[in-house]
Amino acid sequence: MKLFTELFRKIDGTTSTTAKTKALVQFFEKAEDRDKIWAIALFTHKRPKRSVSTGLLRTWAAKEASVSDWLFDECYQMVGDLAETIALLLPIGSADKKNTLDQWVRYIDDLRDQTEELKEKSVLTAWRSLGQEERFLFNKIITGGFRMGVSDRTITKALSKNLSINENTIAHRLMGNWDPFTVSFSELLLEANENESNSKPYPFYLAYALDKEIDLLGTPEDWMAEWKWDGIRSQLILRNQEVFLWSRGQELINQSFPEFEILKEFEGSSFVIDGELIVRTEDGIQDFNVLQKRLGRKKPGKKTLKDHPAHIIAYDLLELEGEDLRHLPQGERRIKLEKLFTAFPEQFPLSISPLLNFKSWEELAELRSMAREKKSEGLMLKSVEGTYKTSRKKGDWWKWKLDPYTIDAVMIYAQRGHGRRTSLFTDFTFAVWKGDQLVPFTKAYTGLTDVEFQEITRFVKKNTLERFGPVSSVKAELVFEIAFEGIAKSKRHKSGVALRFPRIKRWRKDKQASEANKIEDLMFLL
Amino acid sequence: MTITDKGIYCAEANVYIDPWKPVDKALITHAHSDHARWGHKQYISQHSSVPIIRHRLKGANVRGVKFGEKININGVQFSFHPAGHIIGSAQIRVEHKGRVEVASGDYKLEADGISEEIEIVKCHHFITESTFGLPIFRWRPQSEVFSDINEWWKKNKEEGKISFITAYALGKAQRLIQNVDSKIGTIYTHGSIEIVNNLFRDQGINIPTTRHLTSEISQKQLIGNLVIAPSSALGSSWGKKIKPASIAITSGWMTMRGNRRRRGADRGFILSDHADWDGLNKVIDATGASEVTVTHGYTEAFARHLSERGFKAYTATTEYTGEQLIENETPVEA
Structure with missing residues (x-):
């Protein structure tokens, strides 16, 4: 544990x-293999199932600390x-001197099937034998949510340095469904395994927001443009007649979206498609919150499947018939993607993201202004010559989003x-005028x-004015400009609307509360 | 004493303690800007606070008194007693017709090596702060914290970096200067701190040697040395020029991991001039008071805790701010 x-x-x-990378490399040099596995697992959000409820931990801790x-x-x-x-x-x-991280994780995992009394005894024994920092880590492992500000990329980089294996290979090996309890360090990272699980996705290539004038990208002929769809970026994999759907958050989400099982019928082929998962009905693309509801349902019923059918708009082809295509230029991958689609039966819930036709940047800017009508957030720009890279890299892909509302x-x-930010008030609820009343319509806490x-x-x-538990109602005086990407009707919200990505744009010290917007102004945006 | 919308008020004498709105006569516990404010006709404070108040509130009419000296106003007896918060900080004892009340301002229990140690004043009614009035706040002995600070400084020196540490110009800065290991290197100070240092030195109070960090001093000279500045200097152009540096913040708020992880600082040292949970409880117990009024901080929680322990505890709304993560003391410019 030390x-x-x-x-x-x-x-x-x-x-x-x-x-951070340096600290990780040092750790990987010194730590035991089992502890390395757990460090990787915890940093990449793979943790053992919770074995003790947080309610019990609270009760025991309050008692142990003699605090009401x-x-x-x-x-x-x-x-x-x-x-x-x-x-x-x-x-x-x-501080504890004896146990390794692996031993502590197993200690915690062993609690699961014990009686409450035994659990309490074991947890108290652990707390008493640990220093303050270790207790924090021990508690984190029990309660989950191990957020440490280490990206997967940083882990990959450190392992790559430590093992002298290139980053893409490491990233690939770390993805997927490995079990930290059973996998060994060498199995996970050192063995170049021919039968690497069929399910393994590629690391996503992510785009940066365009940070310069569009014409600085060069000549329009060197670029492809498509709509930026507002769904969940996903990889759809067909290998050996097995289908896998991965979200960008590296979660396998097949269960929630059984409509893609139909791809199994596409015999004798294999591919990996990068695309946007959306919900599309006869009325067109549905709002993001409909998709979010689908995502939350592990086994959707017939009605859900009929009312809110999932669909993937394909952007890219990463693998075809077992061959990794990522090193090919964007343009060539696009041709292969289009060719693959000609072979698909019509009932597949798949379509290709159309390329936009433009001869000049001015023309493209005009198209961009139509994005909202298309149910899109703006444009994606991709260099025709660009390869498919790993994680966020500048240069070949750019998002060119609409200005927010x-x-x-x-x-x-x-x-x-x-x-x-615990010592500061940072989470706020904002309201607009409805007649002479203020109606809350969103929360925001960044910006x-x-x-x-x-x-x-x-x-x-x-x-x-009043306190409701942790929330304080305050005198309606301060005015803020709230920016957001989208707005949809919502029954769950008092105001009748739900915003997408709301954030505080700036503090309007120049405005009085009476000068804030009205609910009609919000409704107008729907 | 009662707490009005102007300050802590003693009706019998018609004086206020640490008032936040202009009054005729104000008794001041210490010179921090949330306790010593603008606009009063007369200020009375312990001697070593006088030059600071005069400097910060230009033209203020300030009278100094000694610790323990008794002053009589309209038949009410007032006296100042060390609070251990910063140099010259006082608790104000008020006695009238056999009843004793104490307004403690800000205080801490641990001897910090530079401020006069807190004196326990027996009373019936004690007015207490509660800046760190939750049991999550428990300070380690300052010797341990300073050995961490010294280690950090040494390590930075080895790595060819400047050690840049933030502290309140009045109080925390002098505590750091007094307690860091000056054998490691030179201590440079921001102008606002050097002014306070000199206001104390002029009174014969011993503040170890420091160098005012002026524009004539090159960044190269600073390598391996310690720079102390108020936190407001961190984001300023003055602060940005100090590099390569490791930046540390000293505050009781560093207890929370979230605060330690604040951007812009490499280290957070848990060091406060306010009492921690145990300190608050110990001091209140020792006063023998049966009534306690809880002001700035975790007012409601701490008062509820005191009620559970058998005190008659009240809460009061004041405009004192306690320790701030980002200093809002107006820096005194050189």
């Missing part, structure tokens, strides 16, 4: 990716993280932030600087 704790401390204490339940809750509200709250409240202990709204509720949050925090403390 090496892992050290690694955690180093990673947690820096914002520099280089420093309400005071425990107060602390939790402040810290915003259960594992950390417990670690801070328990009597101060000294904006609305001026009044802040009416405030809540303390979580994580690094301001720490100094602004501090100023608002002072305002909130002075102007709190």
Whole structure:
């Protein structure tokens, strides 16, 4: 556990990716193989199933710390993280010297089938034998949600340095459904395995937002443009008559979308398609929240499948008949993709993302302004000569999104932030006018600087009207410009609308509450 | 004493303690800007705070008193007693007709090596802050924290970096200067800190040697040395020029991982001039008070906890800010 704790401390204490990579490389050099597997698993969000409920952990910790339940809750509200709250409240202990990370994970996993009394005994024994940082890590492993600010890319890079294997290969080997309890380090990372599981997707190539004038990209002939669809970026895999659907978050989502099983009928072929998963009915593409509902349903019923059918709009072809095509230029991959589609039967829930016709950047800009009518968020630009790269790289792909919608709204509720912002009010609810009433329509919590949050925090403390648990209602005085990407009708929200990606664009200190927008202005955007 | 919309008020004497709105006569616990504010006709504070208040509030009419000195206003007896928060910080004891009340301002229990150690003042009614009034806040002994700070400084020196540490110009800065290992290198200070240092030195208070970081000093000279500045200097053009540097923040708020992970700082040292949970409880117990009024901080939670422990506890709304993650003290420019 000592090496892992050290690694955690180093990673947690820096914002520099280089420093994080360096810390990981050092860890991979020194740690035992089993601990390396667990470090990779925890950083890439593969953790054992929860073996103890958080409710029990709270009760035991409050008792062990001699703190009453309400005071425990107060602390939790402040810290915003259960594992950390417990670690801070328990009597101060000294660091563990005996057990490895692997042993602790198994210790935790073994609790699952025990009685409550035994669980309590084991957890208390563990807490008493660990130092504060280790307790935090131990609690994190139990409660899950191990977010450490280490991207998959950083892990891949560090392993690549440590093992002298190229990054793409490492990334490929780390994807998919491996079990950290059983897989060995060499099986996972060192063995170039011919039968590598049929399910393995490729790392996604992600685009940056266009950060310069469009004409600086060069001549329009060198670029392909398509609509940027607002769904879930996915990889659809057919290999050996097995179908796999992966979301960009590296989750296998087949179960939620059985409509793609039909691809099995496409015998004797294999391919990997990169595309956008959407819900499409006869009325066209549905809003993102419909898709989100589908995603949440592990076994959708007949009605759901009929009312909200899933569909993939294909962008790219990454593999065909077992051959990795990613090194080919975009244009060539597109030709192969189009050819593959000519062979597909009509009932497949698949289509190709159409290429836009444009001779000049002006023409393209005009097309872009029509994106919303097309149910798209803007354009994707791809260099004809570009290869398919790994993760976010500048150069060959650019997103050229529409400017967001904006609305001026009044802040009416405030809540303390979580994580690094616990001492500040950072989560706000905003309202617009409906007659002389303010109707809340969205929450937002990003987009301001720490100094602004501090100023608002002072305002909130002075102007709190009522408290509802952690939420304070405040005097309707401050006006903010809220930006968002999309808006849809919603029954779940009081205002009748749901926003997509709302964030605070700026603080309109120049405006009075009475000058904020009206609900009619929001409805007009629908 | 009662707490009005202007400050802590003693009706019998018609004076306020640390008022936030202009009044005729203000007794000031210490010179931090949320306690010593603009606009009063007369200020009374402990001697070492006088020059600071005069400097910050130009033209203020300030009278100094000694710790323990008794002053009588309209038959009410007032005296100032060390609070251990910063140099010269005081609790104000108020006695009238046998009843004793104490307004403690900000305080801490641990001896920090530079501020006068807190004196426990027996009373009936104690007015307490609650900046860190939750049991998650438990300070390690300062010797351990300073050994971490010294290690950090040494490591930066080995790596050819400047150690850039932030602290309140009044209080925390002098505590750091006093307690870091000056054998490691030179201590450079931001102008706002150097002014405070000199205001103390002029009174004969011993502040170890520091160098005012002026524009004539090259970045090369700073390598391996320590720079202390208020946190407001971090994002300023002054602060941005200090590189290559490792940046550290010192605050009780660094207890929370989320705060430590703030962008722009490499290290967070948990060091506060306010009492931690145990400190608050110990001091309140020791005063023997049966009534406690809880002000700035986790007011409601701490008062509820005190009620459960048998105190008559009240909450009061004030405009004191306690320790801030980002300093809102107006920097005193050189």
